[in-house]
Amino acid sequence: MHATRHYITLLISISFLFSCSKLPEKNFMDDVSQSLYETNDFIVLSAENSNPTTTLIFYPGGLVDPHSYLQWQDKLVANDPSLQIITVKMPSNLAVINSSKGAKLFDHYPAMDRWIIAGHSLGGAMATNMIDKYPKKLEALIYLAAYPADDRIKDYSGSVLSISAENDGLTTPGDIEERKKDLPEAYEMNTLTDFPNNVTAKTLYYQIEGGNHAQFGNYGEQENDLEATITREQQQNQLVELIKNFLEQL
Amino acid sequence: MMRLFSIVFLLLLTSNVIGQNWQIRGVQHISFFAEGADNRLEGIEIAGFYNYHINEKTTIVGGLAWNTNSWANHVLLKVGTEFELWNKNNWSASTQLEIGNGIALFSPSPLYTFEMQGLIFMNYHTKKENQWGVGLGLQNIVTPGYANYGVFSTANLPISFRYQF
Numbered sequence: 001m002h003a004t005r006h007y008i009t010l011l012i013s014i015s016f017l018f019s020c021s022k023l024p025e026k027n028f029m030d031d032v033s034q035s036l037y038e039t040n041d042f043i044v045l046s047a048e049n050s051n052p053t054t055t056l057i058f059y060p061g062g063l064v065d066p067h068s069y070l071q072w073q074d075k076l077v078a079n080d081p082s083l084q085i086i087t088v089k090m091p092s093n094l095a096v097i098n099s100s101k102g103a104k105l106f107d108h109y110p111a112m113d114r115w116i117i118a119g120h121s122l123g124g125a126m127a128t129n130m131i132d133k134y135p136k137k138l139e140a141l142i143y144l145a146a147y148p149a150d151d152r153i154k155d156y157s158g159s160v161l162s163i164s165a166e167n168d169g170l171t172t173p174g175d176i177e178e179r180k181k182d183l184p185e186a187y188e189m190n191t192l193t194d195f196p197n198n199v200t201a202k203t204l205y206y207q208i209e210g211g212n213h214a215q216f217g218n219y220g221e222q223e224n225d226l227e228a229t230i231t232r233e234q235q236q237n238q239l240v241e242l243i244k245n246f247l248e249q250l
Numbered sequence: 251m252m253r254l255f256s257i258v259f260l261l262l263l264t265s266n267v268i269g270q271n272w273q274i275r276g277v278q279h280i281s282f283f284a285e286g287a288d289n290r291l292e293g294i295e296i297a298g299f300y301n302y303h304i305n306e307k308t309t310i311v312g313g314l315a316w317n318t319n320s321w322a323n324h325v326l327l328k329v330g331t332e333f334e335l336w337n338k339n340n341w342s343a344s345t346q347l348e349i350g351n352g353i354a355l356f357s358p359s360p361l362y363t364f365e366m367q368g369l370i371f372m373n374y375h376t377k378k379e380n381q382w383g384v385g386l387g388l389q390n391i392v393t394p395g396y397a398n399y400g401v402f403s404t405a406n407l408p409i410s411f412r413y414q415f
Contacts, residue, residue: 020357021322029399038400040320065321065356067399089320091293220358 021093022219024068032074042105045070046084047077054080054114054247056142057102057130058087059095059123061217066093068217069120072236079244095119095126102130106137114250118142118243120216121171125149131156140250142243144216145171147179156184160203161246163239165211167226173207180205192241199249206242211235269301269379271311271414293318295408297328307334315350317365319404321396324363326352335370342373346385354393361395369410385410 029036037044043066046052058073060066066087073085086105091097102117115138119127124146131141132152140159145168153160160183164176180186183203187196196202210229214222216239218232228235275295295317302310309332317324330348337343350365369387376382389406396402 018316018323018355020355020360023356023358024399040401040404043400065399091320092318092323093321 019063021063021065022068022222023065024070024218025220026218029067029070032070034074034077036070041089041101043067043070043087043089044084045073045077045087047081050077050081050084052084053082053112054084054116055105055109055112056083056085057105057115057117057127058085059099059102059117059119059127060087060090060093061120062095062122063093064120064123064217064219066090068219071218072240075236075240076243079240080247083247090123095123099126099129100133102127103134106134114139116140116142116247116250118144119146120144121146121213128153131158140246142246144239145213147171147176148182151182154182154184157201159199159201159246159250160184161242162203162205163208163242164205165208165213165215165228165235167210167228168213169224169226170213170222176205176207192238193245195245195249199246204246208235208238211238269303269415271299271301271383271412273297273299273385273410273412275317275408275410293320299328301332301414308332311346311348315352315365317391319391319406321393321399321401322354322356322361322363324352324354324365324391324393326350326363326365328365330367332371340375342375342381344371344373344383345369346371346387354396361393363391363393365389365391367408369408371410371412373414379415381414383410383412383414385412 035046035048058069060069066089069087077083077085088102090101117127117130117138124143125148127141128148131138135156138158143162145164162176164171164173185202187202187204189204189206212228213225214220215228215232215235295315297313297315299311299313304310311332312329315326315328328348328350330346332344332346335343335345347368352363353360354363367387367389369385371383371385373381373383387408389408392403394402
């Protein structure tokens with residue numbers, strides 16, 4: 001069974017190698033107001049003149065250019081000087097090829113107090129592997145329209161925040177519901193501030209009403225996605241607010 | 251654009267040339283980040299070349315390559331030259347210099363990509379035209395249009411394995 005799954009993953013990966021990556025809709029680099037530092041491997045974003053104590057590792061969606069998420073990430077770090085976000089550039093823009101790449105950052109920042117990982121879509125699914133390998137190092141996992149492939153992290157003692165969108169045609173509300181059995185104890189959030197007293201060993205679910213899959217980034221529309229009834233900015237403002245509130249609970 | 255590459259590839263297949271060589275390259279990258287540096291696999295390249303021997307030591311090569319790096323997958327049309335530096339018994343050493351023009355596979359539209367690569371090969375000849383080779387070299391890939399987004403040029407250390415027939 002495992003071998004079959006590996007072969008299927010390999011075949012999908014090979015077909016993806018000849019696929020095109022989605023570029024950001026426009027040049028967002030001019031809109032980035034915070035401190036940006038980029039290498040061949042990583043995009044590091046933090047507030048100007050800050051000394052971050054928390055790093056959020058971010059895995060982009062499959063075949064999505066990693067700069068596509070900078071707009072909402074910029075707002076998030078502007079609100080929190082203790083936070084830096086490091087987006088990991090993946091080979092062929094596919095996190096499935098090197099899902100442990102984010103672990104290299106642990107050596108680069110040995111004095112960092114807190115590590116969190118997040119990912120969109122395929123990137124979120126692959127971030128699950130990092131939680132599986134480093135459950136003590138990583139205090140929290142944030143899924144953006146994503147879910148795990150199996151129940152490997154069901155007993156994870158950190159916190160999981162699952163943010164989904166009502167009109168997501170790729171990671172549907174039904175998919176999110178079906179995979180709840182593979183994650184720690186579920187807690188449904190009704191508002192952006194509706195947190196339980198203790199967020200550890202729990203999965204907090206929040207659905208953005210009217211949002212869709214592609215509006216978690218700025219790379220245009222996505223095939224098979226549904227039409228959003230809120231703007232991209234409205235969806236991403238909720239995303240920023242929710243992650244900010246979640247980080248305060250840790 | 252993909253149709254154009256397919257046509258060129260088919261023309262190469264039907265042309266009257268001397269030999270072919272197929273190469274698989276692991277492209278290493280030295281990355282400097284924060285206080286440390288690490289050496290990692292940047293990507294891979296698969297290339298097929300046709301060879302036209304000008305004389306005993308010099309060969310013109312041309313072909314197609316697919317490769318990947320930290321920003322995209324690329325399809326490139328390559329031309330270059332190979333020059334034999336030394337030979338003894340079944341062994342030879344040669345240098346291959348090549349340039350590639352092609353596209354980075356982005357949507358909604360691909361971006362122009364340019365590549366320069368130079369390798370030194372150590373070859374083992376099983377027959378007169380058949381040989382296995384291992385090469386080391388330098389590679390520079392540039393996607394100028396990607397400068398609007400981020401790092402658009404990278405220098406790497408390719409390690410190439412090839413079979414020529």
